[in-house]
Amino acid sequence: MNACGTSGVPVADDGNDTATEGRASVPSVDIPDPERPPGAASSGPAEPGPLPHQLLKSLLGAWALTACSAEESAAVEAHLTECAPCADEALRLRDAVGLLHPRERELDLDPLLRSRVLENCLGRRPARIPVPGWAEPYDAETARLDALLRDIGPPEWHAPVRLRWFDGERPASRRTTVAGVIGHLTAVDGIVASALGLDDPLITLRPPDRASGATTAVPGPDAGFPPGAPAERTEAYWDGGRHPLTRAVHTPWREQSHALIRTVSFAGRGVADLSVSYGDFSLPLRDALLDRAFECWMHADDIAQAVSYPYGPPSGAHLHHMIDLAARLLPAALAHRRRAGLAGPAQHLVVPGAPGRSLHLEVEGAGGGDWYIALDSPAAFGAPDRAVAQVAVEGEEFCRLVAGHVPPEEAALGRRGDREAIHDVLHAAASLSRL
Numbered sequence: 551m552n553a554c555g556t557s558g559v560p561v562a563d564d565g566n567d568t569a570t571e572g573r574a575s576v577p578s579v580d581i582p583d584p585e586r587p588p589g590a591a592s593s594g595p596a597e598p599g600p601l602p603h604q605l606l607k608s609l610l611g612a613w614a615l616t617a618c619s620a621e622e623s624a625a626v627e628a629h630l631t632e633c634a635p636c637a638d639e640a641l642r643l644r645d646a647v648g649l650l651h652p653r654e655r656e657l658d659l660d661p662l663l664r665s666r667v668l669e670n671c672l673g674r675r676p677a678r679i680p681v682p683g684w685a686e687p688y689d690a691e692t693a694r695l696d697a698l699l700r701d702i703g704p705p706e707w708h709a710p711v712r713l714r715w716f717d718g719e720r721p722a723s724r725r726t727t728v729a730g731v732i733g734h735l736t737a738v739d740g741i742v743a744s745a746l747g748l749d750d751p752l753i754t755l756r757p758p759d760r761a762s763g764a765t766t767a768v769p770g771p772d773a774g775f776p777p778g779a780p781a782e783r784t785e786a787y788w789d790g791g792r793h794p795l796t797r798a799v800h801t802p803w804r805e806q807s808h809a810l811i812r813t814v815s816f817a818g819r820g821v822a823d824l825s826v827s828y829g830d831f832s833l834p835l836r837d838a839l840l841d842r843a844f845e846c847w848m849h850a851d852d853i854a855q856a857v858s859y860p861y862g863p864p865s866g867a868h869l870h871h872m873i874d875l876a877a878r879l880l881p882a883a884l885a886h887r888r889r890a891g892l893a894g895p896a897q898h899l900v901v902p903g904a905p906g907r908s909l910h911l912e913v914e915g916a917g918g919g920d921w922y923i924a925l926d927s928p929a930a931f932g933a934p935d936r937a938v939a940q941v942a943v944e945g946e947e948f949c950r951l952v953a954g955h956v957p958p959e960e961a962a963l964g965r966r967g968d969r970e971a972i973h974d975v976l977h978a979a980a981s982l983s984r985l
Contacts, residue, residue, distance in 0.1 A: 601625050607636055614643035630679075637679050645818060679815045684822055684836040687843035687868040692807040694861075695850040699800050702728070702857055707797040709856045713849070715954035716980035719892065722954075724985060728856060729795035730788060731849050734985075736803040737787040738780045738845070742838050743806055745826040746813050751806060752786055779829035781985045814839070831882075837875055844872045848953045863946050869917025873945060876952045876982060877911060877921040881928035884978040893974040896926035906930030909975050910940040914963070917945045925971050939967030941975065951976065954983030 606629045612618045613626045630637045681689050707729045714723045726734070740751040788795070814821055814835070826838035833841060847864055854861035863869060887893040900906045909932075911921040922932030942964035943951070951961040958976035965972050 601629075603629075603633065603636075606633075607639075610636065610640050610643055614640065614646070634679075641679075641816075641818065681811060681815050682822065684871075685811060685814050685839050687864065687871055688807075688839040688846070689811050690868060691843040691846040691850070691864060692804070692811075695846055695853075696804055696807075698850060698854060698859055698861065699732070699797075701859065704797060706857045708794070711852050711856045713852065713985060715983035715985055716958075718887075718890070718981060721957065722985075726788070727794065728853050729797060729799050731853055732799045732803050733787050733795045734784045735846060735849060736799060736806060737783040739803070739806055739810065739842055740783065741778050741780070741828060742810060742826055742835070742842060745824060745835065745838075746810065746817075746821075748806075748809055748813065751802065752783060752790075778827035778832075782829075784985060810839070840871055840875050843868065844875070844949070844953075847872075848949070848955070863916070863949075866916035869945055869949070870919060873913055873917055873919070873948060874921070876948070876979065877923065879982055880911075880975060880978055881924045881930070881932075883981055884923075884925065884974055885928045887974070887978055887981060893978065894970045898926055900927065900930050902927075902929035903931055905933035905936050907971075908932040908934075908937045909968075909971050910934065910937040911975070912940060912942040913945050913948055914942060915945040923975055925975070937967070939965075939969075939971040939975075941965055941972055948979070951979050952982050954980055956980075 606626055609618060609622055609626050613623060618626065626640075630640055708727050710725060711728055711731050712723050712725050713731070713734070714721065716722065736751050744750050822834065822836040824835040825832045826835055828838075843864075851861055853859070864872070884893055888896065898907050906927060907925045907930075908922040909925055911923055913919055913921070922934060922937060924930040924932045925938070941962045943962050947956060947961055947963075950956045951958065958973075958980045961976055961979075962972070
């Protein structure tokens with residue numbers, strides 16, 4: 551844990567040496583001028599110096615109640631990026647304020663309020679507020695991809711990459727470049743950014759036109775396509791300029807990923823359940839960032855293969871969370887395919903929450919485990935004693951199936967039991983993929 555330090559943020563001196571009512575005053579400190587000889591008169595008023603830790607700590611309560619002056623708030627917020635104990639206390643005080651001042655319909659403080667209040671301080675230096683555990687896979691995968699991109703040379707940004715997915719009944723693919731892949735990630739990550747109130751990259755991050763040097767906005771969510779449709783957003787981003795994308799897309803993508811992590815780190819507990827719409831379905835924010843971490847890994851691997859760069863899988867713990875998300879989405883994907891006539895009919899319907907006919911998904915290796923997939927209704931509960939089939943598959947191989955990189959017929963290491971159930975679940979797993 552980091553020791554507390556001073557913020558170094560200058561604040562104005564109003565000349566009042568006494569405490570104002572309800573909060574401590576901001577004293578001024580005479581900072582020596584290294585270019586002025588000792589004893590020489592100062593050429594102007596002394597600049598105020600850094601505030602001591604104890605004074606800044608005493609201002610946390612007033613800051614949480616928004617009772618500080620602008621200068622005091624700036625000093626406190628800068629201090630929070632350096633002092634982990636004070637940052638933790640500030641978060642607790644903000645949560646308490648939410649309970650003391652409830653809204654008309656709920657008691658929780660707006661989960662995005664703190665991120666807006668602290669945005670200025672976060673721009674000065676990296677935050678030392680801990681990243682929520684559910685956002686760590688996204689933080690890790692974007693950092694790994696960023697390291698890969700920093701290692702490749704300018705020509706490699708134009709190396710061909712083939713994006714692959716499973717389109718309902720058959721494999722599909724799209725040819726692009728390394729820069730095009732990063733543009734795709736930027737556009738789809740923008741779905742989460744928009745849900746958090748951040749800038750939409752389809753409007754703010756269009757690459758400049760090489761001929762004119764102008765940067766103009768591409769069509770945004772109000773221009774005729776759903777704001778949460780990944781494929782449409784990607785096509786809009788790719789088509790936004792007259793020339794192919796270049797390595798200039800790296801910085802906007804990385805800045806956006808940093809902004810997402812900063813925002814959720816300061817937003818508080820309630821933000822994890824914020825709904826993020828992908829057009830035809832929605833995910834809570836905790837799952838949406840896990841989905842983005844999964845896609846970041848898969849496309850980083852696509853890039854690594856294109857430029858002959860060694861690239862490994864996520865950590866076992868992060869891989870387990872990604873597999874768990876896919877397993878939780880499988881019953882709904884299976885029901886969707888059944889409505890489209892692409893899966894066998896339900897055989898034994900049960901009331902919601904009751905145990906139903908299940909498939910035992912046994913995932914081996916790092917990040918593995920056992921999951922029981924409800925076969926007849928997404929509202930049913932998968933149970934070991936109702937399993938009619940079993941599929942054993944290695945963890946990375948299952949993830950590649952979910953990404954549409956492996957045909958369903960080739961994914962499983964071992965199969966046993968109801969063949970129709972196995973066929974339907976493997977094809978439902980592949981159908982979770984998309985451009």
